[in-house]
Amino acid sequence: MxxxxxxxxxxxxxxxxxxxxxxxxxxxxxxxxxxxxxxxxxxxxxxxxxxxxxxxxxxxxxxxxxxxxxxxxxxxxxxxxxxxxxxxxxxxxxxxxxxxxxxxxxxxxxxxxxxxxxxxxxxxxxxxxxxxxxxxxxxxxxxxxxxxxxDEVVMMLATDSALHAREASGQGGAALRVALATTHLPLREVADAITGPRLARLLNILHDDLQRWFGVDAPRIAVCGLNPHAGEGGHLGREELDTIIPVLEALRAEGLTLDGPLPADTLFTPRHLEGVDAVLAMYHDQGLPVLKYAGFGRAANITLGLxxxxxxxxxxxxxxxxxxxxxxxxxxxxxxxxxxxxxxxxxxx
The missing domain is CATH 3.40.718.10 (Isopropylmalate Dehydrogenase)
Structure with a gap:
């Protein structure tokens, strides 16, 4: 150029x-x-x-x-x-x-x-x-x-290698992209903000813009649970059972590739991130501390959906x-x- x-x-x-x-x-x-x-x-x-x-x-x-x-x-x-x-x-x-x-x-x-x-x-x-x-x-x-x-945008942070995370072979790279289901909210308001329709809109935006702006033909997205241990089968909260899992199942039926909901304390490990194009965290301080630890000063914030x-x-x-x-x-x-x-x-x- x-x-x-x-x-x-x-x-x-x-x-x-x-x-x-x-x-x-x-x-x-x-x-x-x-x-x-x-x-x-x-x-x-x-x-x-x-x-x-x-x-x-x-x-x-x-x-x-x-x-x-x-x-x-x-x-x-x-x-x-x-x-x-x-x-x-x-x-x-x-x-x-x-x-x-x-x-x-x-x-x-x-x-x-x-x-x-x-x-x-x-x-x-x-x-x-x-x-x-x-x-x-x-x-x-x-x-x-x-x-x-x-109506809706998605805040996503990405490390500096995120644009080139996938080679022609389709193998995952070392990049990390973390999108947020909620952004600047007090913690006590987060659960109420994660509704089924809104979560579906956010995941569709994330999927479409990974294709549109990042050239990922078939995005694979890992989704965090909201509660510790992703709710532990309802014993630590029902948001996964009542909201998150039904949305993921419906979107999978439409062709999206979605992992989860997964416990956030183990999702951000090499085994779970292998081949993943982006992670959707449920709230600001669930996902961004990991990304900033991995790449602070070598990452950028991106607004999807604009x-x-x-x-x-x-x-x-x-x-x-x-x-x-x-x-x-x-x-x-x-x-x-x-x-x-x-x-x-x-x-x-």
């Missing part, structure tokens, strides 16, 4: 007091990315953060409808979104919550207009957005779901590291590479 043919990705810079702006700078300074990456943020902030961390980067401000030049190391094109208030590393300011949300809207508009094939998001801070009065905000995933007008490509980093705003030049851009590089590869598949299906 020539530079002129590379896909354009909109990179939102996230919380301006966090490490997002400097990760964007590091990406431009350290490597030639596998896509035409356009940052969406405040150009002055990016220039300031580049100087602060000692990276020589040309901040190239574009008009909102202007296409970026071919990618070059040391050049960061920017679709500008002005800060609402000065931003200092590590110091949250509710005035800039609107700035963060506008960067998402600008990136979405670029995707809808065909100026970008997808978006990559640096971490935002949910608390400061809620404190600014945006009630009900629970994260990128849900915000993009609502903005795109879809009409566009969206990936993100596997970490938060790291306010304590902001402005020091010690943040690791590894996850952002993976997120960009994943988005570029997914976009290159063209959304087959």
């Amino acid at each position: 020539s530079p002129a043919d590379a896909p354009v990705l909109a990179l939102t810079c996230g919380e301006p007091a966090g490490i997002g702006p400097e990760l964007a700078v590091m990406l431009a300074a350290d490597v030639v990315p596998p896509a035409l990456v356009v940052a969406v943020g405040d150009p002055a902030l990016l220039a300031e953060r580049a100087a602060m961390i000692g990276r020589e980067v040309e901040i190239l401000e574009l008009a909102r409808d202007e296409a970026p030049p071919a990618p070059r190391r040391g050049v960061l094109p920017v679709w500008p979104v002005a800060l609402r208030a000065p931003a200092r590393p590590g110091e949250l300011n509710v005035a800039n919550a609107a700035h963060v949300l506008e960067t998402l809207d600008v990136a979405l508009a670029a995707c809808r207009a065909g100026r970008a094939v997808g978006m990559v998001t640096a971490p935002l801070h949910k608390g400061v957005i809620l404190d600014a009065g945006h009630a009900g905000f629970s994260g990128h995933t849900e915000y993009l779901r609502d903005a795109c007008g879809v 009409p566009l490509v969206r990936t993100s980093v596997d970490h938060g705003t790291a306010l304590d590291l902001a402005g020091r030049g010690v943040a690791d851009p590894g996850s952002l590089r993976v997120a960009v590479a994943l988005a570029a590869e997914m976009a290159s598949r063209g959304g087959r299906g």
Whole structure:
């Protein structure tokens, strides 16, 4: 693929007091990315953060409808979104919550207009957005779901080898993909959120998007139980018997390849993961600690079920590291590479 043919990705810079702006700078300074990456943020902030961390980067401000030049190391094109208030590393300011949300809207508009094939998001801070009065905000995933007008999305994290987990022979690789049946919910609300119809929708999205974006012709999905020991035959909870097992049986009859429900404490072992293309965990801290232990800093967050490509980093705003030049851009590089590869598949299906 020539530079002129590379896909354009909109990179939102996230919380301006966090490490997002400097990760964007590091990406431009350290490597030639596998896509035409356009940052969406405040150009002055990016220039300031580049100087602060000692990276020589040309901040190239574009008009909102202007296409970026071919990618070059040391050049960061920017679709500008002005800060609402000065931003200092590590110091949250509710005035800039609107700035963060506008960067998402600008990136979405670029995707809808065909100026970008997808978006990559640096971490935002949910608390400061809620404190600014945006009630009900629970994260990128849900915000993009609502903005795109879809009923359901699936949050999935994948290690850096996930795009190439299967060779032509069909043998499984060392990649790990973990999708979530529920995302940012208090634990006491999780069981009520896992209904039969919703679980069926989530599994269909996961199956279809593994085909569409990852080129897996016949996905095999392992499904965690909700309760310890997957309910122990109803002795440790009936959710497996009453909800999860009936859904899996119905979807198997429709042709999906599904393992489970399996106890989460043993599912994430080599024997059970062999040949598996993705795991569906029932809640956030059931699946993501395993994935982050296996590949923290080398994994990316992917939103399935959207009409566009969206990936993100596997970490938060790291306010304590902001402005020091010690943040690791590894996850952002993976997120960009994943988005570029997914976009290159063209959304087959």
